[in-house]
Amino acid sequence: MHQVYPSQPGIPAPAPQQAYQQPAPQLYPPAHHHQQQQQGQYEQKGVPQPIHQQPQGTPGMKLPGGSKNPLNKPVNAMGKREWSYGLFDCFDECGTCMMASFLPCFLYGQTRTKLEHMQRNNRPDPAGGSMCTGGCCLFYCLAPCYGAQIMLYMERNELVSRYGIEPSGTDCLVAFCCSCCAQIQHSREIEAEERSYV
Numbered sequence: 144m145h146q147v148y149p150s151q152p153g154i155p156a157p158a159p160q161q162a163y164q165q166p167a168p169q170l171y172p173p174a175h176h177h178q179q180q181q182q183g184q185y186e187q188k189g190v191p192q193p194i195h196q197q198p199q200g201t202p203g204m205k206l207p208g209g210s211k212n213p214l215n216k217p218v219n220a221m222g223k224r225e226w227s228y229g230l231f232d233c234f235d236e237c238g239t240c241m242m243a244s245f246l247p248c249f250l251y252g253q254t255r256t257k258l259e260h261m262q263r264n265n266r267p268d269p270a271g272g273s274m275c276t277g278g279c280c281l282f283y284c285l286a287p288c289y290g291a292q293i294m295l296y297m298e299r300n301e302l303v304s305r306y307g308i309e310p311s312g313t314d315c316l317v318a319f320c321c322s323c324c325a326q327i328q329h330s331r332e333i334e335a336e337e338r339s340y341v
Contacts, residue, residue, distance in 0.1 A: 209261070210339040211306050223309035226328060227335045230317065233327040243326045248286070251294070252279030254330050257337065258301070267337040292319045295326065302329055306336075 216224040233240050242250045253272040260268040282291045296318035303310050311317075317325050 209265070209267075209336050211336065213335045213339040218307070219309065221309075223307055226308055226332060227306075228328055228331045230321065230324050230328055232331075233324045236327070236331065239327050239330050243323045243330075247291070247323065247326055248279045248283040249274040250326050250330060251282045251291070251298075252276040254326070254333060255298070257333050258298075258305075261333070261336065262305075267340055289319070292322055295322055295329075298329060299325060302332055306332060 212218075212224060212227075214227045216227060218224045228235070233243070239250070253274045255278045256272040256274075256276055257268050260266075260272070278294075282294055285291050285294065296315055299314050299318055300310075302308065303314070
């Protein structure tokens with residue numbers, strides 16, 4: 144308890160003393176203190192500060208890699224799209240059309256080489272795809288007994304799965320009855336992905 148003395152004339156009364164309150168101890172340093180201390184260590188050592196945020200691509204920036212939908216075909220609610228080229232658009236490329244008509248085994252070998260190279264390396268085949276392969280010989284040997292059409296049907300299902308194409312109930316019929324047009328469609332679909340690489 145503070146004692147109060149009577150004030151004398153001309154002498155001010157002493158101010159009462161206030162009780163000293165000790166601040167509550169801080170158990171952990173604030174987060175910004177740790178960040179400032181860590182930043183100061185990097186600046187003293189001359190080391191660039193680490194980036195804690197993943198850099199984002201700027202708008203309009205073309206990132207390396209291919210596209211599974213190079214022509215930007217619309218997709219449905221299931222995320223499926225149509226083929227980049229129609230089944231009867233085979234006359235747009237005369238060279239591929241002639242090869243599919245007279246040398247289908249070579250076109251099959253080239254298509255398989257391109258597809259397998261992109262599946263393994265995620266980039267187009269710099270050699271453009273080899274024609275004389277084991278698949279080419281197998282296609283030629285199995286052609287008389289409809290084995291080639293079975294190979295085309297299996298390849299068609301593989302492309303449908305790779306490019307997110309809407310499967311059709313007529314894929315088997317296309318492989319057996321329109322094998323020439325199917326080969327051209329397969330080849331052009333793979334070439335479209337190859338052109339999308341930067």
